[in-house]
Each structure stands twice: as structure tokens, then as C-alpha cells.
Amino acid sequence: MQIHALSARDEAFVRQGAAILEEAFPHSYEGEGVEEMRKLLGAERILLAAVEEGENGALLGLIGAIPQYGVTGWELHPLAVREGFRGRGVGSALVKALEKACAERGCVTLYLGTDDEEGKTSLSQGDLFENPLEKLQNIVNLRRHPFEFYQKRGFAIVGTIPDANGPGKPDIYMAKRLRPLPGEG
Numbered sequence: 001m002q003i004h005a006l007s008a009r010d011e012a013f014v015r016q017g018a019a020i021l022e023e024a025f026p027h028s029y030e031g032e033g034v035e036e037m038r039k040l041l042g043a044e045r046i047l048l049a050a051v052e053e054g055e056n057g058a059l060l061g062l063i064g065a066i067p068q069y070g071v072t073g074w075e076l077h078p079l080a081v082r083e084g085f086r087g088r089g090v091g092s093a094l095v096k097a098l099e100k101a102c103a104e105r106g107c108v109t110l111y112l113g114t115d116d117e118e119g120k121t122s123l124s125q126g127d128l129f130e131n132p133l134e135k136l137q138n139i140v141n142l143r144r145h146p147f148e149f150y151q152k153r154g155f156a157i158v159g160t161i162p163d164a165n166g167p168g169k170p171d172i173y174m175a176k177r178l179r180p181l182p183g184e185g
């Protein structure tokens with residue numbers, strides 16, 4: 001597998017990327033994958049592709065980032081690995097490559113919001129406005145919500161927006177420091 005920056009000229013990969021987005025996030029991108037890919041290819045953003053080895057290697061997954069706080073704070077968006085190729089380290093390799101690309105552009109903190117719209121974590125149960133910080137601390141993964149994938153990659157849970165996607169459907173904020181504190185490292 002190779003990881004490289006995606007270009008709008010890679011028409012075949014743009015189409016494959018659109019299909020991966022529609023498959024991974026049908027509620028957000030059904031029928032709009034190509035349009036979203038065009039946005040992700042915006043000049044100020046980063047978009048990386050994991051591609052199978054070989055001349056006509058297929059797209060296995062993609063990851064992007066958007067600068068949101070000058071150059072110091074970047075939002076990881078999106079990350080998706082093609083179905084059938086998950087659980088083989090593709091997602092981890094994409095996160096690692098994105099961290100390098102963001103750090104090279106001055107990123108100090110890489111962060112993301114990971115929604116729980118399908119009751120996959122304990123945060124979907126009860127009123128999250130009551131003791132939200134305690135509930136975040138005691139979060140339980142009920143049905144393979146990806147927050148654990150990000151924890152394994154060194155991201156910490158740093159916040160939540162209760163009901164962001166509707167009642168019982170919070171967004172979970174996670175962040176990772178990419179540059180050592182002054183005096184460390």
C-alpha cells in the first residue's frame with residue numbers, strides 16, 4: 001500500500017473516493033460523494049489516499065484535514081476505509097501520514113468530531129446535559145464506535161456536544177498534540 005496526496009486530476013480516484021464516502025457515511029453523502037470530494041480537494045486542505053500497490057491499484061481509503069485555527073489547529077475530516085479492507089491497518093497508516101502532513105504545515109493540535117448517531121456509545125443513553133464530563137470520563141463502547149480507534153492512535157476525548165445530531169445523538173470531540181510542549185522532546 002502507498003499513501004500519497006490526492007489531486008483533482010486523479011479522476012478515477014475521485015470517483016472511487018466518492019464511492020467510499022457514500023458507503024461509509026450514507027446519511028451524509030448519498031448521491032453527493034463527488035461533490036464532497038471536490039470540497040475536500042480545496043487548495044487550503046490536505047487530502048491523502050491509500051492506494052493498493054500495482055499499476056492500476058484501487059483506492060483503499062482516504063483521510064483529510066481542514067485548517068480551522070490558522071495553521072495551529074487542524075480538523076481531521078474525513079476518514080474512511082473501503083469496506084472489505086478494514087481491520088488491516090489502513091486507517092492507522094492514514095492517520096500517521098496525515099499527522100506528518102499537518103505537522104509540516106505548522107499544526108500543533110489535530111482534532112476531530114466523531115458522531116454517535118446510532119446509539120453506539122453510552123453517551124447516547126440518558127440526558128447528556130446532566131454531568132457531561134463525568135459521562136465522558138466513563139464512556140463505554142457499546143457497538144464498535146470508532147472513538148476507540150482514535151484512542152489507540154493517541155487521541156484523547158476532550159469534549160462533547162450533546163444532541164448535536166438530534167436527541168441522544170451527540171458529537172464526541174477528540175484531539176492529539178502533534179508538537180511537544182516547550183522544554184519537552
Ligand SMILES: CC(C)(COP(=O)(O)OP(=O)(O)OC[C@H]1O[C@@H](n2cnc3c(N)ncnc32)[C@H](O)[C@@H]1OP(=O)(O)O)[C@@H](O)C(=O)NCCC(=O)NCCS
Nearest residue numbers: 024080081086087088089090091092114144145146148149
Ligand atoms: C474507523 C476506520 C477508519 C478504522 O480503519 P481500519 O483500517 O479498519 O483500522 P485499523 O485496521 O488501522 O485498526 C487499528 C486498531 O483500531 C481498532 N479499531 C478499528 N475500528 C474500530 C472501531 N470501529 N471500534 C473499535 N476499535 C476499532 C482495530 O481493532 C485495531 O486495533 P488493534 O491495533 O488493537 O488491533 C474504518 O473502520 C472505517 O472506515 N469505518 C467507517 C467510517 C468511519 O467510521 N470513519 C470514522 C468517522 S469519525
